[in-house]
Amino acid sequence: MNSQQERQLLDESAHWAARLASPECTAEERKAFESWRSRSPAHARAWTMVDRVEQGFNQLATDNAELLAMADAAFADSAAPRRDYRRWLPMALAASVAAVGMFVTAVTVLRPSAGVSMYASADAADGRRSLTLDDGSTIELDVNSAIEVEMTAAERRVVLLRGRALFQVAHDSARPFSVVAGAGRTVALGTRFQVDHHNDSVAVTLTEGSVSVTGLGNLDGQAELLQPGEQLSYAVEPRAWSKQVVDVQAVTGWERGRLVFHGTPLSEALAEVNRYVDRPIRLDDQSLAVLPVSGNFIAGDSDLVVSALLQTLPISADERGGEILLRSRSN
Template sequence: MQEQHPDPLIEEALRWSVVLKNRSVSADDRAAFDRWLQADPRHEAAWTQAQQVWMRVGKIGPAFANRAPPPKPRQPTPAPGARPPLAATPAMRPAVSRPAPVSRRRLFFAAAAVAAIAAPTALVLSRPGLFADQRTAVGERRTVALPDGSTIELAGASALSVDFTASMRRVVLQEGEAFFNVAHDPARPFVVEAASGHVQALGTAFDIKLGADAVVVAVSEQSVEVSLAGAPPVIVRDGQQVRYRAGQLSAVREADLAQVQAWRHDRLVFQEAKLGDVIADLERYRGGRIVTTDSRLRDMPVSGEFDTRQADAAIDTLASALSIRVRRLTDFLVVLSPKA
């Protein structure tokens, strides 16, 4: 599942919310906030939406959520020896003032609010497979039979569209992961489009996974040709895999097919995978969002095997192994943060 990234302006507005909610907020902080608010008309709209988000996530700040932006204060003259404002450090204010980091607890709640930015309607409309011919729900696994005798097994939260003509068999994988078992028909090439690449089956069985930052193609029978704009096509044979992203095609290497296809048996297997990628996979089987309060957590290496039918147990196992704190704010929102 591709991760949904929050609007950076709303995220910044939420961080201002954290600063202004701090009991030690100064007049300089408020002045810096006002400069940010007036710098761009989009900032005011982001601020309004941020307040709504803040209120939605567990009613974090009921007294604060309905407040209007603070009135513009007189520019104060700092007293000798006065502490600098929370939002005034040079690293955080290159041109327009930005809020500086505050306590871990407040950033925890800010991150949780960022995760809930998209309203339900907006979230649904933003899904790449909304109008797909075939799609699976979270946690569902289903096999689709095609008119030519080919079959496609869809993983959870996956979507694709099919376009068969007299001369071409075309499938577009729009979201998630799928295993293809292609019927031989040299008169009609079977081509799968996934992100920026094309995978042409050469009478074969193969897996394609749309990851957060790359597409992975792994072949279990015969071979496929993977082509990408700006790069020469490569042949991937059985027992091999290749990764690609926009304009970049990796070298072909050996694939661990048991690991690649574990999802077909309700398992997820990881070997030195980034926690961010593990989270993306778990979301396809658990539903909702799993967010982190510290971006460094997403790069932590993970090795292990998990049951897709027990995604919450997998989260708890990861938290124990990696010394991560887990907060379940709602049934659909889990927040991971470093232990103090």
């Protein structure tokens, strides 16, 4: 990507930041933003850079007379309430034409000298990938997953662009380890946790240690501290933020090549199974979606999964067009 294309993406990111902060931003616009951000790794990277600059503005703006004047000018044409001045200040700056240029300039200055590395795993049953970072932390990437890693003297930062990853973090109190996924940031010093980013939903599951999760963008103001065995799920649209206790051995079973279900609705179990198979298993009868599934399955083997389901559920199966269709046995 050339510098002009990069600047264009940064400009688009800055304008999205301003629009998302507006009280007039609609649900359709937020969906359009998520679509824009997930369009390519370059889009996600541009948004991450602008997000970092926004954090810098949070610290800088209130102490800089020139930026305050720009914010006043932006607020003059904005519907943002004055009582939320500090919260909206970085976005008001982004809304001004001059500030968009400052965003781009600041991103250039703040670009880490060490650079950003991208890693991805294949979309196949054996596509999982193991990584060891320079600090000794390890990352297990599930199939069809992609991350960006940035290691600097001040922080260790990962962006989960899509898919699922299990992190074993090496302790380093001087350099916080954070994972950004969707509209949330998970921070840990030394711990083991999983982040699952599927479509617009994210689930953070803690197996060891402790992590803090904070909301970004539309989820700004949300925060949660997790203990081992807890899972936090969040999404922008529909807006969601909830915590629950889970079986971490079941949730992280994919790392061992196993899929473990305990009374899981059939539709959810099949979504998990289909991550790893060449022949997806579909429901030809949606009334079967709520049937509970329990068992320990080998990831990537459609025939074994279907065989087990046929023995435990009132269903039949047919193969059609490279798919396995499940229907009620009575039909």
